[in-house]
Amino acid sequence: MASPWIAALLALFAWWFSTGVILMVVRLADRFGPRGRRITTLCGLPLLVAGIFGYEASLSAHGTAAAYAAFASALAVWGWIELSFLTGAITGPNHHDCPKDVPEWERFLRAWGTVAYHEMLLTAVLILMWLYGAGALNTVGLWTFTILYFARISAKLNLYFGVPRINVEFLPRALSHLASHFRIAALNWVFPVSVTALSFATACWLDRLATSDDPAARIGFALVASITALALLEHWVMVLPLPDAKLWRWMLPAPKHQTTRNRRRPEGFHGL
Numbered sequence: 001m002a003s004p005w006i007a008a009l010l011a012l013f014a015w016w017f018s019t020g021v022i023l024m025v026v027r028l029a030d031r032f033g034p035r036g037r038r039i040t041t042l043c044g045l046p047l048l049v050a051g052i053f054g055y056e057a058s059l060s061a062h063g064t065a066a067a068y069a070a071f072a073s074a075l076a077v078w079g080w081i082e083l084s085f086l087t088g089a090i091t092g093p094n095h096h097d098c099p100k101d102v103p104e105w106e107r108f109l110r111a112w113g114t115v116a117y118h119e120m121l122l123t124a125v126l127i128l129m130w131l132y133g134a135g136a137l138n139t140v141g142l143w144t145f146t147i148l149y150f151a152r153i154s155a156k157l158n159l160y161f162g163v164p165r166i167n168v169e170f171l172p173r174a175l176s177h178l179a180s181h182f183r184i185a186a187l188n189w190v191f192p193v194s195v196t197a198l199s200f201a202t203a204c205w206l207d208r209l210a211t212s213d214d215p216a217a218r219i220g221f222a223l224v225a226s227i228t229a230l231a232l233l234e235h236w237v238m239v240l241p242l243p244d245a246k247l248w249r250w251m252l253p254a255p256k257h258q259t260t261r262n263r264r265r266p267e268g269f270h271g272l
Contacts, residue, residue, distance in 0.1 A: 011226035051076030070141035088174025151231035
């Protein structure tokens, strides 16, 4: 467990397995409607509590086990927040499709309205983590959550401005309106900024990994470098024809038939 290669493989497995489990749970919850999704979100609260306590306990701990615990705790907090989003429990005030040919400013307001509460929750958690954990002995959990946060913001901006490939296969029923807010485009100005920043961050973590003599620090750098590289890969999947959906499709139950959504504008002018 003290090998950076083992840490990188565990980070890869954690990314793949946790994503698959969340998608599977959300799809099963979809079968029971809104009540099933609410119960699923509440049943996931122990994951959030464990992540908070694990993060707090790991801040003052040192060693390879502490690095793994901090990484897992950050993923637990992140995982519950993502679960609450995918079940529709914490999203935003706008639950309507975006009509075609609306002004860009209105499209932006509508898109923001679909994720506003979720983004504010993520931002609040990130701020609290930094206020509580900045300067601590073990900052693996802090940096793990920070990278996940900025990578997710970057991914959402790219989906909004437009990328060649957008996979909506795993969108749950509660978020089916999100697809209408995405844009298919050859490329946008945010994408090169995103991949450059993530590439630079990955290189920085790898440089620290190569120059560190502390086994615990090397594990921490390996974990954070791996999650940053995976975020970079997820960005490239938006433009390269890679069958990423096959990684999870085989483990998910078949979705129930969904009816076509009404694309009129019953909610008013901007949807907020």
